Amino acid sequence: MRRFLSRKLITYLIAFVIGVTVDWGIPRLIPGDPVQAYLSQFRLQPAGYDALYKTMSEAFGTNGSAWDQYMHYWQSILTWNMGVSIGNFPARVTTLIGQALPYTLALLIPAIVLSYILGNRLGAAAARRKGLDNSVLPLGYVFQAMPYPWLALIIPYLLAVVWHVFPLSGGYSNSLLPTWSWTFIGSLLTHWFLPFLTVFLVSLGGWAIGMRNLVIYELENDSSRYLRALGARERVIRRYAYRNASLPQLSGLALQLGVVVGGNIVTEIAFQYPGLGKLLYTAIGNKDYFLLQGIFIFIIIGVLIANFVIDLVFISIDPRTRLSMQGAPA
Amino acid sequence: MSLADTLQEPGAPVPGAPARPAAALRPRRNDFLYYGLRNKKLVFGLGLEILLVILAIIGPSISPHNTTDYFKLNASPTGANWLGTDFQGHDVFAQLVNGLRESYLVGALGAVSAAIVGMVLGFIAGWRGGILDEILQLLTNVIVMIPSLVLLVVVGAYLNTRSVLFEGVFIGLTTWPWVARAVRAQTFSLRSREFVDLARLSGKRPTSIVIRDIAPNMASYLFLVVILLFGSSMLLAASYDFLGLGPSGVVSLGGMMQNANLNSALFFKEWWWFFPPGLVLTAMVASLLVANVGLDEVFNPKLRES
Amino acid sequence: MSLTVENLSVAYRSRRGDITAVDSVSFRLADGEIMGLAGESGSGKSTIGNALIYMDPRMKLAGGKALLDGKELPLSDNDAMRKLRMTEVSLVPQYAMSALPPTRRIGKIIADLLKSHGIKDRDEVLSELLRRLELIGLKDEILRRYAFELSGGMRQRVTIIMSSLLNPSLLIADEVTSALDVSTQRAVGEMLIEFRDRGYIKSAIAITHDLSILAQIADSITIMYAGRLAEKASTAAITEAPLHPYTQALIASLPEVGVRHEDTTLTGIPGRPPSLVNPPSGCRFRERCPFAFEKCTETPPFAEIRPGHQVACWKVSQEHGGGARVTVPAGAIADSASTKGTGK
Numbered sequence: 001m002r003r004f005l006s007r008k009l010i011t012y013l014i015a016f017v018i019g020v021t022v023d024w025g026i027p028r029l030i031p032g033d034p035v036q037a038y039l040s041q042f043r044l045q046p047a048g049y050d051a052l053y054k055t056m057s058e059a060f061g062t063n064g065s066a067w068d069q070y071m072h073y074w075q076s077i078l079t080w081n082m083g084v085s086i087g088n089f090p091a092r093v094t095t096l097i098g099q100a101l102p103y104t105l106a107l108l109i110p111a112i113v114l115s116y117i118l119g120n121r122l123g124a125a126a127a128r129r130k131g132l133d134n135s136v137l138p139l140g141y142v143f144q145a146m147p148y149p150w151l152a153l154i155i156p157y158l159l160a161v162v163w164h165v166f167p168l169s170g171g172y173s174n175s176l177l178p179t180w181s182w183t184f185i186g187s188l189l190t191h192w193f194l195p196f197l198t199v200f201l202v203s204l205g206g207w208a209i210g211m212r213n214l215v216i217y218e219l220e221n222d223s224s225r226y227l228r229a230l231g232a233r234e235r236v237i238r239r240y241a242y243r244n245a246s247l248p249q250l251s252g253l254a255l256q257l258g259v260v261v262g263g264n265i266v267t268e269i270a271f272q273y274p275g276l277g278k279l280l281y282t283a284i285g286n287k288d289y290f291l292l293q294g295i296f297i298f299i300i301i302g303v304l305i306a307n308f309v310i311d312l313v314f315i316s317i318d319p320r321t322r323l324s325m326q327g328a329p330a
Numbered sequence: 331m332s333l334a335d336t337l338q339e340p341g342a343p344v345p346g347a348p349a350r351p352a353a354a355l356r357p358r359r360n361d362f363l364y365y366g367l368r369n370k371k372l373v374f375g376l377g378l379e380i381l382l383v384i385l386a387i388i389g390p391s392i393s394p395h396n397t398t399d400y401f402k403l404n405a406s407p408t409g410a411n412w413l414g415t416d417f418q419g420h421d422v423f424a425q426l427v428n429g430l431r432e433s434y435l436v437g438a439l440g441a442v443s444a445a446i447v448g449m450v451l452g453f454i455a456g457w458r459g460g461i462l463d464e465i466l467q468l469l470t471n472v473i474v475m476i477p478s479l480v481l482l483v484v485v486g487a488y489l490n491t492r493s494v495l496f497e498g499v500f501i502g503l504t505t506w507p508w509v510a511r512a513v514r515a516q517t518f519s520l521r522s523r524e525f526v527d528l529a530r531l532s533g534k535r536p537t538s539i540v541i542r543d544i545a546p547n548m549a550s551y552l553f554l555v556v557i558l559l560f561g562s563s564m565l566l567a568a569s570y571d572f573l574g575l576g577p578s579g580v581v582s583l584g585g586m587m588q589n590a591n592l593n594s595a596l597f598f599k600e601w602w603w604f605f606p607p608g609l610v611l612t613a614m615v616a617s618l619l620v621a622n623v624g625l626d627e628v629f630n631p632k633l634r635e636s
Numbered sequence: 637m638s639l640t641v642e643n644l645s646v647a648y649r650s651r652r653g654d655i656t657a658v659d660s661v662s663f664r665l666a667d668g669e670i671m672g673l674a675g676e677s678g679s680g681k682s683t684i685g686n687a688l689i690y691m692d693p694r695m696k697l698a699g700g701k702a703l704l705d706g707k708e709l710p711l712s713d714n715d716a717m718r719k720l721r722m723t724e725v726s727l728v729p730q731y732a733m734s735a736l737p738p739t740r741r742i743g744k745i746i747a748d749l750l751k752s753h754g755i756k757d758r759d760e761v762l763s764e765l766l767r768r769l770e771l772i773g774l775k776d777e778i779l780r781r782y783a784f785e786l787s788g789g790m791r792q793r794v795t796i797i798m799s800s801l802l803n804p805s806l807l808i809a810d811e812v813t814s815a816l817d818v819s820t821q822r823a824v825g826e827m828l829i830e831f832r833d834r835g836y837i838k839s840a841i842a843i844t845h846d847l848s849i850l851a852q853i854a855d856s857i858t859i860m861y862a863g864r865l866a867e868k869a870s871t872a873a874i875t876e877a878p879l880h881p882y883t884q885a886l887i888a889s890l891p892e893v894g895v896r897h898e899d900t901t902l903t904g905i906p907g908r909p910p911s912l913v914n915p916p917s918g919c920r921f922r923e924r925c926p927f928a929f930e931k932c933t934e935t936p937p938f939a940e941i942r943p944g945h946q947v948a949c950w951k952v953s954q955e956h957g958g959g960a961r962v963t964v965p966a967g968a969i970a971d972s973a974s975t976k977g978t979g980k
Contacts, residue, residue, distance in 0.1 A: 010468075011468060011471045011472060011475075012475075014468060014472055015471075015472040015475050015476065018472055018476070019476060022476075022481070023484070026484055026485055026488060027488055037488075037490070138620075141616045141619045141620055142612060142616050144615075144616070144619060145561065145565075145611075145612045145613075145614075145615035145616035145618075145619055146608070146612050146615075147565050147568040147569065147572075147583075147584070147587075147608055147611050147612065147615075148565075148568075148569055148572075149568060149569060149572035149584060149587045149588070149591075149608070150568075150587060150604070150607070150608025150609075150611065150612065151608075153587060153590065153591060153595075153596065153604045153605075153608065154604075154605065154608065156596060157596050157599075157601060157604075157605075160596075161596050161597065161599060162599070168596065168597070221734075222729070222731040222734040222735050223734065223735055223736060223737040223738065224737075225690075225729065225731075225735075226727075226729055226731075226735035226736070226737075226795075227737065227745075227749070228690055228721075229689055229690045229721060229726075229727040229729065230721055230722040230726065230727070230749055230798070230799065231717075231718045231719065231720070231721030231722045231723070231749070231752060231753060232748065232749055232752045233718075233752040236748050236749075236751070236752050240737045240739070240740065240748075243739045243740070244737065244738065244739055247739070255474055257475075257477070258474070258475065258476060258477035258478060258479075258480075259477070259478075259479075261477045261479070261480065262477050262478065262479025262480060262566075262569060263479075263569065265479060265480065265483070265573075266479075266569045266572055266573065269572075269573065270572075270591055280480075280483060281573065283487075284483065284486075284487045284573070284574075284575070287487075289488075292484055292487055293484075296480060296481075296484045299477060299480050300476060300477075303475055303476070303477060304475065307475060317739070318739070319738075319739060319741075319782045319784070320738075320782070320784055364651065365651075
């Protein structure tokens with residue numbers, strides 16, 4: 001177990017270093033000067049331009065040698081000082097991220113967890129019942145094939161525009177101020193539901209199909225054949241198959257995180273939902289490079305933490321990772 | 331979307347692995363064709379895909395209008411404008427068929443570049459093993475963890491002009507780990523087989539063993555992986571285009587949805603603007619997925635319905 | 637008689653029609669007998685083993701029956717067979733290395749199996765289990781282990797213990813030794829004999845392509861060729877004085893003891909077994925047989941040449957002449973349209 005975890009932690013560390021390096025390197029590798037690109041949006045007097053350029057370059061860390069810049073960047077990340085947003089001057093990047101984060105987590109965590117649990121249940125049931133399979137399988141493929149932006153358009157179109165069941169967009173009603181009142185919480189929930197549904201539905205199909213295929217495969221593998229040859233009840237054999245199939249599904253969950261996070265960004269933008277995705281979109285529009293860098297590194301950290309959590313769950317159900325310390329003969 | 335999830339499906343064929351009851355039951359080449367033509371999933375998926383490809387190829391020429399022609403603004407579908415017009419009075423059908431073509435192009439570029447990088451690294455890792463394998467696996471795990479869309483967004487945000495080639499290749503450069511994993515695992519299991527030993531003993535060079543002896547044995551499996559990547563590249567590109575970070579000056583399906591969203595098509599109930607591009611894209615990817623499952627069943631007799 | 641198999645035919649469904657992998661096979665197994673069943677891959681030996689315990693959906697019973705302790709086994713009735721598996725007929729599979737479910741402890745797997753068979757008094761079975769583990773030198777803490785923690789030989793032994801735990805009348809051991817090194821092979825073979833001697837199993841069929849293993853553990857050996865029985869006799873008779881030309885060739889090509897020879901192509905005899913899709917009429921070894929003559933275009937009966945020694949060969953029947961009692965399998969009559977006068 002210790003070996004499994006330490007291997008994983010090394011991978012995370014390297015991923016983090018690469019993430020930070022990429023984040024630092026992209027604006028510098030790409031032709032053109034980001035500060036110049038930002039300032040060229042405005043009509044400035046030459047003197048003002050020069051002064052602004054100098055100040056911003058210093059703040060952005062584009063002066064000094066590459067190594068100094070790189071070290072400077074690490075320092076700012078480790079001290080959690082990501083600078084000031086240009087677009088939302090003078091708000092700090094970390095403050096903006098902190099404000100958007102609860103919304104993103106409120107979408108992502110329930111969508112990921114529920115789609116995973118429900119999808120797996122659905123898939124296992126489909127592997128058992130031919131009738132159910134005939135509807136789960138095609139529907140699963142369709143959901144899996146749906147582009148996030150499309151679902152993020154047709155769901156609100158149907159449920160908010162054609163039938164006025166839910167609000168069309170935003171994080172809460174414009175007529176309310178954020179307070180801890182029941183009206184406000186109700187508004188939060190109704191605004192939350194449709195973007196949640198979008199992220200949930202796209203993932204659901206994949207998990208259902210994955211589980212269905214794995215269970216069917218497990219039901220044909222050697223250990224199932226052996227249980228069958230020893231007269232185990234079909235129910236018992238399925239239970240074993242489900243447990244075996246849960247392992248690849250769980251590592252699949254870790255691998256899917258990046259995709260779901262990406263999909264979540266698209267969904268937030270389509271719904272004007274005030275999470276990290278929308279913040280990222282605003283940052284792109286404003287050429288707000290500090291904010292862009294901050295969000296990127298923050299998402300990387302978030303995905304790494306989520307991976308770690310999944311690893312812990314994995315250890316709890318896979319005896320192989322738990323016991324690999326005991327040096328059993330292969 | 332969890333296409334990648336399908337990639338680790340263990341039902342994929344390992345050549346020669348299933349023990350068959352009798353030597354007489356070994357599949358023949360034409361068995362693939364036989365089962366292929368009788369596999370409903372494959373015939374349906376491939377059939378729909380071919381129809382869409384044909385539409386992508388001849389669509390722009392059969393469309394009565396160009397994407398730049400002007401008509402009445404925000405008009406619902408009519409005999410003249412089959413799918414209506416957008417906020418600038420451009421014909422939606424013309425955009426749709428052009429966007430279709432662009433999607434296929436990006437998907438193919440993404441899948442091919444991912445396949446090339448993934449195959450080279452996967453073969454090296456699987457064949458050489460040892461420390462090189464450890465390093466490449468680490469790299470693979472790291473790349474898999476970094477959300478590709480976010481990376482694309484950040485890179486794209488710094489670029490002023492972007493091309494279709496850039497988008498496709500960039501997508502490929504973030505999705506190759508799927509190919510690399512598959513190829514590595516297969517190379518690993520194949521390199522200890524007798525026929526590879528034989529090749530090695532007969533003094534063949536490693537590259538020639540990999541190309542002549544190993545690659546053909548995993549061709550079917552590799553094909554399945556690349557098909558899935560083709561689909562996921564198209565989906566990724568649509569999200570990317572939707573964020574306004576797609577190729578400059580090109581009509582794309584994601585871009586159509588972006589325009590619809592930005593110009594309140596939802597609010598004005600202009601469904602013809604955003605519904606068709608997503609529907610077509612869903613059909614493109616879903617038929618690929620279904621064909622993929624069908625192919626898997628054809629290649630892998632264990633999965634065939636008895 | 638522990639097991640009586642009469643005219644058993646088993647087919648695989650395929651797109652070129654049914655493939656009869658086992659064609660009208662009859663044999664008997666005495667109480668306490670360990671019978672070796674040998675043949676090349678594709679000869680149908682594993683199919684017999686599978687048919688007697690679990691017919692997968694691609695297989696179907698094409699004729700004949702099997703009686704265990706006088707009662708007919710409901711071979712094609714999966715539900716009825718389920719109750720008999722492990723309790724009456726049991727299997728040590730070919731894939732013993734991967735047979736144990738990976739995510740549960742051995743003890744839990746056994747408990748689940750007992751529950752499936754509705755066994756109430758689990759303590760009694762448990763103490764018996766512990767006794768048997770001790771007998772073969774495994775510690776009882778193995779029940780708290782996962783399959784991946786065990787070595788290949790340990791997994792093999794655990795599988796044998798599990799499969800024989802409920803004292804089945806018939807244990808089918810399918811290629812049990814093929815994945816093991818020579819010393820483990822011997823240990824596993826001795827374990828089978830020990831279990832038989834102690835009455836844990838009443839009889840056993842050891843399926844293998846490795847005749848040298850059978851020489852050590854089997855009381856009798858049955859040789860199969862292309863879906864039919866070629867010869868059955870005591871182990872000594874098969875290894876020292878085989879009668880069927882195919883058995884003779886097999887014995888002659890036998891390498892040193894313990895060396896594997898999977899998919900042996902018989903050196904000295906050109907050709908390969910016929911396709912079972914459209915098998916030729918008559919003796920199926922005819923094409924490769926150095927002694928073939930006109931009579932061989934008819935299907936030879938599986939005739940008892942001497943007490944306890946049956947051979948399906950016209951030449952052998954002729955040589956051992958009039959005294960031979962000829963048992964005519966019903967299946968042979970059924971296909972006698974193409975092979976007239978089988979019973980003469």
